[in-house]
Amino acid sequence: MDFRLSEEQQLLIDGFQKFLQRDAKPLAERFRDQLIPVSDMRSIQQAMLDFGVGTGVVEEQLGGMGVDSLTTGLLQFELSRCSPDLAVTALIQNIVGKLIRYVPEGKKQSYVDDVLAVRRFGCVGMSEPDAGSQITAVRCRAVEDGDDYVINGEKMWISNGGYSDFIFLLARFNDDPVGGLGLILVERTDGYQTSDISKMGLNSQSTAQVSFEDVRVPKSNLMIAPGQAMKTLLISLAGYRPLVSLMALGVAQASLDASVRYAQERTQHGKPIAGHQLISAKIGEMATKIEAGKLLAFQALSQVDRDERSDISAAMSKWYGTEVACDVVSEAMQIHGGNGITTEYPIEYMYRAVRPFMVTEGTNEIQKLSIGRALTGIDAFG
Numbered sequence: 001m002d003f004r005l006s007e008e009q010q011l012l013i014d015g016f017q018k019f020l021q022r023d024a025k026p027l028a029e030r031f032r033d034q035l036i037p038v039s040d041m042r043s044i045q046q047a048m049l050d051f052g053v054g055t056g057v058v059e060e061q062l063g064g065m066g067v068d069s070l071t072t073g074l075l076q077f078e079l080s081r082c083s084p085d086l087a088v089t090a091l092i093q094n095i096v097g098k099l100i101r102y103v104p105e106g107k108k109q110s111y112v113d114d115v116l117a118v119r120r121f122g123c124v125g126m127s128e129p130d131a132g133s134q135i136t137a138v139r140c141r142a143v144e145d146g147d148d149y150v151i152n153g154e155k156m157w158i159s160n161g162g163y164s165d166f167i168f169l170l171a172r173f174n175d176d177p178v179g180g181l182g183l184i185l186v187e188r189t190d191g192y193q194t195s196d197i198s199k200m201g202l203n204s205q206s207t208a209q210v211s212f213e214d215v216r217v218p219k220s221n222l223m224i225a226p227g228q229a230m231k232t233l234l235i236s237l238a239g240y241r242p243l244v245s246l247m248a249l250g251v252a253q254a255s256l257d258a259s260v261r262y263a264q265e266r267t268q269h270g271k272p273i274a275g276h277q278l279i280s281a282k283i284g285e286m287a288t289k290i291e292a293g294k295l296l297a298f299q300a301l302s303q304v305d306r307d308e309r310s311d312i313s314a315a316m317s318k319w320y321g322t323e324v325a326c327d328v329v330s331e332a333m334q335i336h337g338g339n340g341i342t343t344e345y346p347i348e349y350m351y352r353a354v355r356p357f358m359v360t361e362g363t364n365e366i367q368k369l370s371i372g373r374a375l376t377g378i379d380a381f382g
């Protein structure tokens with residue numbers, strides 16, 4: 001195994017770090033805990049395209065850059081280290097970019113052009129108020145009516161929902177729990193409504209409830225037919241669990257960076273607190289946890305890039321990386337003492353921002369059950 005970045009990746013990351021400090025950090029600080037308006041979000045996401053962030057994933061045959069999963073992971077880690085909110089929006093653009101090949105032919109080119117240029121924001125709607133870990137419980141229904149489908153139902157927790165011009169919607173076309181689910185393109189102009197959800201963190205980007213009330217879309221908008229959708233989505237989305245892990249670890253890295261500086265500068269009992277063994281040991285543990293989490297994610301992403309089986313390492317990476325990231329940020333808060341819980345310092349923001357990553361993209365409990373099922377061949381979900 002070779003753990004070195006290529007010269008090209010190193011140059012990319014160096015340039016991206018400079019860009020983030022100059023352009024992204026001021027925006028993230030200006031909108032701390034407030035929703036970044038769609039026009040500002042669009043501009044910053046457009047600027048990041050040069051580095052291959054977001055829709056950089058779109059394959060070269062469609063006009064994109066075809067950025068590989070491992071490089072995407074390196075970029076998402078750095079972006080989240082600067083702003084987890086911007087990283088979430090970029091991740092969803094990335095998922096949309098990955099699925100854009102399924103947009104029906106008549107509309108595909110205009111979607112590819114607009115998504116590549118971030119003229120349109122998309123989102124992916126799978127979860128519902130009563131269908132989270134159990135995706136087969138999806139109730140949002142598409143009913144045939146002449147040349148159209150009429151859609152009714154609710155989607156929940158939809159990242160970029162409030163920004164979205166369109167949604168790739170997982171809907172129920174018949175009662176077969178898995179075989180009845182299909183993916184369909186619905187445009188904002190077709191009439192879906194969004195309402196942003198107020199959360200403990202990550203409020204600078206949109207997470208929305210999306211409602212469909214007799215929303216009529218042409219049958220030709222069907223992207224992945226019922227029966228094919230779940231399998232296709234599972235394969236297409238294989239690389240996203242390690243990316244979420246790296247985003248959580250990016251926040252953890254930022255909290256470690258701040259803790260190292262703080263421990264060097266803050267003096268108690270006659271010396272910098274870094275000189276007290278318990279603080280020094282905390283820093284050692286934090287750095288090791290981040291490194292271990294990154295290696296698991298890199299392994300999973302390398303498997304995705306080589307088209308190898310990646311489900312087990314992706315699940316390991318997702319639960320382990322997000323869990324140690326939360327531990328690390330909690331220790332960073334402890335190192336900062338009283339200052340850690342104030343809004344003068346960045347740690348309390350990170351503490352609130354990192355926690356949702358243990359839930360999203362499949363909860364950590366579900367990841368562990370998936371690993372157990374893969375190893376034993378026995379399903380313990382029910």
Ligand SMILES: Cc1cc2nc3c(=O)[nH]c(=O)nc-3n(C[C@H](O)[C@H](O)[C@H](O)COP(=O)(O)OP(=O)(O)OC[C@H]3O[C@@H](n4cnc5c(N)ncnc54)[C@H](O)[C@@H]3O)c2cc1C
Pocket residue numbers: 092123124125126127129131132133134156157158159160202207356359360361362363364365366369380381382
């Ligand atoms: C910030 C954020 C962004 C998100 N973005 C999107 C998005 O863009 N699109 C989208 O479709 N969804 C999105 N989600 C939804 C996310 O995928 C779900 O929250 C997740 O799948 C969990 O579903 P739930 O919240 O309904 O929890 P539930 O499934 O109700 O789980 C509740 C608890 O029960 C546990 N549990 C459930 N089943 C089992 C079992 N069989 N055995 C043991 N424990 C179990 C879970 O681990 C959890 O601890 C997002 C969520 C968050 C927090």
